[in-house]
Amino acid sequence: MDIEETAVKARAFSYFRAATIDQALDAHARAGDDARFIAGGQSLVPALSLRLQAPRLLIDITHIDELRGVRREGGYLRIGALTRHCEMLSEPLIAEFAPLLRAAAPFVAHPAIRNRGTFGGSVALADPASEFPAMTLALDAEIEIAGATGTRRVKADDFFIDLFETALQPGELITAVYVPLFKADQRFAFDELARRRGDYAMVGCGMLATCTGKRIDDIRISFFSVGNTPTRVKGAEATLIGSGLDAERIAAAQAALEGDLAPPDSDEVPPAMRLHLARVLLGRLLGRLGEGA
Amino acid sequence: MSGFDETKLDDADETVRVRFVVNGRKVACEVAPRETLVDCLRNTLELTGTHAGCEMGACGACLVQLDGRAVHSCLMFAVQADGANISTIEGLTESGVIADLQAEFHRRNALQCGFCTPGMLVNAQELLSQVAQPSRGEIRDALSGNYCRCTGYEAIVDAIDAVAKARSEGGGTT
Structure with a gap:
C-alpha cells in the first residue's frame, strides 16, 4: 500500500458547482441522494477526510x-x-x-x-x-x-x-x-464557559426577553453543549415570566434547570458539573439582563 | 446554463481542471475533486511554505489568504477555490507586506521549529488588517486557532503587539 492510500483523506467523489437552488436540488436527486451540499465546509471537510461521510457527489452551493x-x-x-x-x-x-x-x-x-x-x-x-x-x-x-x-x-x-x-x-x-426583528422592549444576553476561547463550550446560553419596565413578559432561554440538541429550558423560563429579576426569581430559575436539563455522561465534564455550570451561567446572564432593565 | 451531468458520477476520481491566481500568477492545474487545497499547493505547485498539520482545522499551520481573508487550506478542496485569488506565505514574503512581522518574529525569537510560523504570520496579518490596535487579549484570542508547541506564545504575542504599535504610528519596527 503506498502512502497515498494510507493517508487520512476523503473517499473519491464527483464535484458539481451549482448556479441555482434548482440545479443543486436536481443534482442531489440524480445522485440518488448519495450526495452532500457543501458551503463553508468547515465541519464537512474534516468529516469527509475522516471518512465519517463518503458521498458519491459533492454539490458546491457557494455560488448560488x-x-x-x-x-x-x-x-x-x-x-x-x-x-x-x-x-x-x-x-x-x-x-x-x-x-x-x-x-x-x-x-x-x-x-x-x-x-x-x-x-x-x-x-x-x-x-x-x-x-x-x-x-x-x-x-x-x-x-x-x-x-x-x-x-x-x-x-x-x-x-x-x-x-x-x-x-x-x-x-x-x-x-x-x-x-x-429585535424590538425596543426586548433585552438579550449571551455567554459561554469554555476551557479556552474558541474551544467548544462546556456550557453556553443565550436568551431573549420582552419586558415592561422591570417585569418580564416573555423570555426564551436556550442552552448548548448540554445534550443531544440545543435545548430551551422551559421550566426556568416559566419561573421568570410575569415578575422582575430579583435574587429570589433568579435562584428559582436556576433551581428549575434540574428539571429542564439532563446532561449526558462524559468523562471530561460530568453531568453534575455541567448542571452546576449551567446554573452559574444562567445566574450571570439573568443578572446582566436585570442590570439592563 | 448547464445543469448536473450524471455521467460525472461514474468517474469520481477523474481530475478536473481548476484555475486560480496564486501569489499574483495565473495557475491552472489538474486536481482530483477530493484533493485539498493544501495538498494542491504543496504537492502540485510545490509551495511548501504552507504546512499541513492536523488537517482538520484545529492547528492553523495551513492558513493562506483566499480572496484576501485567512482560511484553512486543509478545510477546502482545491476545486472549491477555482477562480479564487490565493496568497501563500511565499507570496506574502515576496511582496514584502509582512516583512515587519517577519523581522519582529525573528528579533524576538517568536519561533523555534518554525512549523507554525507561516500560519501565525497569515493570521497576524489578518488580525492587523481588521483591528489596527489590538489589545494583548485580542491578539491571544485571534491566535486561539494557531498551535505553537515551542514558544509558549508569549514572544509571538509580543511580536504582533510591537508591529501593531509600529504600524499604527506609521513607522517601521525598532
Missing part, C-alpha cells in the same frame, strides 16, 4: 446568489444561508435587528473558520455544542427549507430533533433563516 444577503422582510430579518460567520460580526443589520446573533458570533470557532463557515451550514449541521443553532431557538427563528416539492418554513422549536438530526429531509437545503 439566491442564498446570499441579509435583508428586512416584514417583521423579520432574512439571513441568507450563505452568510458567513464573519459577516454576522460585521453586517450592520445583524447588529441592529438580531443583536443576540452578533453577541454569539465572536464565540464561534476561530477567525479563519469564521471567514469560511456559513450560518445556514451551522444550523443545518445542528451540532449541539454550536452557538448559532441554539440561538435560533432563543430567537424563535424560522428556517426556510427548499426541497423537491417547494419551499417551507419550519420553526426552530420544531427543527432540532436529535443528535445531528433535524427536520431536514434528504436532498433538502436551508435557503435562509428568518429572525423576528
Whole structure:
C-alpha cells in the first residue's frame, strides 16, 4: 500500500458547482441522494477526510446568489444561508435587528473558520455544542427549507430533533433563516464557559426577553453543549415570566434547570458539573439582563 | 446554463481542471475533486511554505489568504477555490507586506521549529488588517486557532503587539 492510500483523506467523489437552488436540488436527486451540499465546509471537510461521510457527489452551493444577503422582510430579518460567520460580526443589520446573533458570533470557532463557515451550514449541521443553532431557538427563528416539492418554513422549536438530526429531509437545503426583528422592549444576553476561547463550550446560553419596565413578559432561554440538541429550558423560563429579576426569581430559575436539563455522561465534564455550570451561567446572564432593565 | 451531468458520477476520481491566481500568477492545474487545497499547493505547485498539520482545522499551520481573508487550506478542496485569488506565505514574503512581522518574529525569537510560523504570520496579518490596535487579549484570542508547541506564545504575542504599535504610528519596527 503506498502512502497515498494510507493517508487520512476523503473517499473519491464527483464535484458539481451549482448556479441555482434548482440545479443543486436536481443534482442531489440524480445522485440518488448519495450526495452532500457543501458551503463553508468547515465541519464537512474534516468529516469527509475522516471518512465519517463518503458521498458519491459533492454539490458546491457557494455560488448560488439566491442564498446570499441579509435583508428586512416584514417583521423579520432574512439571513441568507450563505452568510458567513464573519459577516454576522460585521453586517450592520445583524447588529441592529438580531443583536443576540452578533453577541454569539465572536464565540464561534476561530477567525479563519469564521471567514469560511456559513450560518445556514451551522444550523443545518445542528451540532449541539454550536452557538448559532441554539440561538435560533432563543430567537424563535424560522428556517426556510427548499426541497423537491417547494419551499417551507419550519420553526426552530420544531427543527432540532436529535443528535445531528433535524427536520431536514434528504436532498433538502436551508435557503435562509428568518429572525423576528429585535424590538425596543426586548433585552438579550449571551455567554459561554469554555476551557479556552474558541474551544467548544462546556456550557453556553443565550436568551431573549420582552419586558415592561422591570417585569418580564416573555423570555426564551436556550442552552448548548448540554445534550443531544440545543435545548430551551422551559421550566426556568416559566419561573421568570410575569415578575422582575430579583435574587429570589433568579435562584428559582436556576433551581428549575434540574428539571429542564439532563446532561449526558462524559468523562471530561460530568453531568453534575455541567448542571452546576449551567446554573452559574444562567445566574450571570439573568443578572446582566436585570442590570439592563 | 448547464445543469448536473450524471455521467460525472461514474468517474469520481477523474481530475478536473481548476484555475486560480496564486501569489499574483495565473495557475491552472489538474486536481482530483477530493484533493485539498493544501495538498494542491504543496504537492502540485510545490509551495511548501504552507504546512499541513492536523488537517482538520484545529492547528492553523495551513492558513493562506483566499480572496484576501485567512482560511484553512486543509478545510477546502482545491476545486472549491477555482477562480479564487490565493496568497501563500511565499507570496506574502515576496511582496514584502509582512516583512515587519517577519523581522519582529525573528528579533524576538517568536519561533523555534518554525512549523507554525507561516500560519501565525497569515493570521497576524489578518488580525492587523481588521483591528489596527489590538489589545494583548485580542491578539491571544485571534491566535486561539494557531498551535505553537515551542514558544509558549508569549514572544509571538509580543511580536504582533510591537508591529501593531509600529504600524499604527506609521513607522517601521525598532
